[in-house]
Amino acid sequence: MGCGILKPRVVSGHLGSLRAQPKVSLLLTMICLFTFFFYCLSGCDSQMSFGSLRIAQPVAPGRSASVEPSISGAGELPRSEDVKENTLHPAEAQENTLRPGAALLDTLRLGTAQTIPGAKDGTVAWVDSLLSRNRTMDHKLPHSPGAISMHSGIGSKKFPQAIIVGVKKGGTRALLEFLRIHPDVRALGAEPHFFDRCYDKGLEWYRNLMPRTLEGQITMEKTPSYFVTPEAPGRIYNMSKDTKLIVVVRNPVTRAISDYTQTLSKTPSLPTFQALAFKNTSMGTIDTTWSAIRIGIYAKHLENWLQYFPLSKFLFVSGERLVSDPAGEMGRVQDFLGLKRVITDKHFYFNKTKGFPCLKKPEGSGKPRCLGKSKGRPHPNIDKTLLLRLQEFYRPYNMKFYQMTGHNFGWD
Numbered sequence: 262m263g264c265g266i267l268k269p270r271v272v273s274g275h276l277g278s279l280r281a282q283p284k285v286s287l288l289l290t291m292i293c294l295f296t297f298f299f300y301c302l303s304g305c306d307s308q309m310s311f312g313s314l315r316i317a318q319p320v321a322p323g324r325s326a327s328v329e330p331s332i333s334g335a336g337e338l339p340r341s342e343d344v345k346e347n348t349l350h351p352a353e354a355q356e357n358t359l360r361p362g363a364a365l366l367d368t369l370r371l372g373t374a375q376t377i378p379g380a381k382d383g384t385v386a387w388v389d390s391l392l393s394r395n396r397t398m399d400h401k402l403p404h405s406p407g408a409i410s411m412h413s414g415i416g417s418k419k420f421p422q423a424i425i426v427g428v429k430k431g432g433t434r435a436l437l438e439f440l441r442i443h444p445d446v447r448a449l450g451a452e453p454h455f456f457d458r459c460y461d462k463g464l465e466w467y468r469n470l471m472p473r474t475l476e477g478q479i480t481m482e483k484t485p486s487y488f489v490t491p492e493a494p495g496r497i498y499n500m501s502k503d504t505k506l507i508v509v510v511r512n513p514v515t516r517a518i519s520d521y522t523q524t525l526s527k528t529p530s531l532p533t534f535q536a537l538a539f540k541n542t543s544m545g546t547i548d549t550t551w552s553a554i555r556i557g558i559y560a561k562h563l564e565n566w567l568q569y570f571p572l573s574k575f576l577f578v579s580g581e582r583l584v585s586d587p588a589g590e591m592g593r594v595q596d597f598l599g600l601k602r603v604i605t606d607k608h609f610y611f612n613k614t615k616g617f618p619c620l621k622k623p624e625g626s627g628k629p630r631c632l633g634k635s636k637g638r639p640h641p642n643i644d645k646t647l648l649l650r651l652q653e654f655y656r657p658y659n660m661k662f663y664q665m666t667g668h669n670f671g672w673d
């Protein structure tokens with residue numbers, strides 16, 4: 262129902278009568294269009310399928326497809342290169358999350374440009390939200406009656422063969438956006454949160470979210486919270502025991518501060534980092550119930566994953582090296598995924614203002630782009646003693662993690 266009834270066949274029927282009775286036909290066409298827009302504005306997200314109106318864009322082998330245009334145009338987003346100086350809304354964690362019931366409306370709403378006042382030296386801040394949302398349109402909305410079958414477009418929707426499962430604030434967005442420039446990678450931009458929050462929607466729902474891929478292309482998604490979700494490994498294993506798992510890890514102390522900085526940006530009245538990190542102010546016991554601390558105990562979370570997947574299914578990416586040597590780290594990632602090494606140092610430049618590597622030519626754009634301003638935020642100053650105390654706290658867990666992964670990340 263909904264806009265799903267507005268199939269191209271029906272539209273062409275109107276066009277036929279247009280020749281015979283131009284005015285009546287025009288009126289009918291307008292009624293159809295109004296009905297269509299009404300459905301869109303009143304929550305067609307889960308009812309109608311833009312997919313049913315979408316013209317599949319042929320994708321040449323060896324090239325990744327970009328946004329599939331819709332016939333109506335109503336669901337088209339500005340292409341990322343058309344939108345200058347955009348950034349994420351401060352509540353970026355929420356925005357990056359795919360809310361199944363609101364996907365289309367979100368897409369339309371968030372497609373409007375937001376200017377970054379502080380964008381400097383001609384660098385356009387790179388809205389992962391916008392790039393993401395362009396691709397959010399890639400996936401047909403789940404459970405949409407009247408939708409074209411999964412194989413009616415070019416390519417098909419597959420379960421991801423590789424997932425970036427963590428860690429929050431590790432550098433997961435940078436990794437995904439870097440990977441997207443590879444012609445054999447197609448990734449969902451938004452975080453679907455299927456294996457933690459939306460599992461009851463079922464696997465078909467999940468698969469429907471994915472972009473179409475051709476033979477030889479890899480489907481990917483990233484949801485950093487999977488790494489700390491006890492049920493996630495078992496659920497992913499049930500989907501496919503061959504899933505490749507990528508974990509971007511970063512010094513747990515810096516990661517905790519980054520996590521705190523993000524929450525602080527949304528809740529300025531948040532207590533100090535120190536007040537949250539310690540059970541009492543004398544810096545005695547560290548409060549491991551605080552998620553910003555708990556997430557950084559990587560060895561513990563990894564133990565859970567190893568109950569299901571052997572180590573060979575994992576790639577641990579250094580969040581620090583992803584910043585200092587993005588091409589080097591991307592080389593490892595491409596090897597792990599069995600991809601040709603297409604992403605090299607030619608693709609990156611270091612943006613001094615941003616203080617991070619940026620892409621010379623991101624996918625779908627000819628212009629250099631950096632990640633949005635919610636990535637690479639300045640951190641608040643934290644007392645040195647406190648930092649040392651935290652470093653001490655994490656040391657044994659870090660050692661265990663190095664031992665488990667066979668990789669010394671150099672945090673100690």
Ligand SMILES: Nc1ncnc2c1ncn2[C@@H]1O[C@H](COP(=O)(O)OS(=O)(=O)O)[C@@H](OP(=O)(O)O)[C@H]1O
Nearest residue numbers: 429430431432433434435519617618632636637638
């Ligand atoms: N190239 C590039 N540009 C900008 N930022 C970069 C880049 N590479 C890694 N990082 C680091 O990524 C940190 C955010 O991590 P995530 O993307 O995993 O965050 S999230 O969990 O999705 O919210 C983010 O953390 P903060 O510095 O605390 O903002 C960055 O340090």
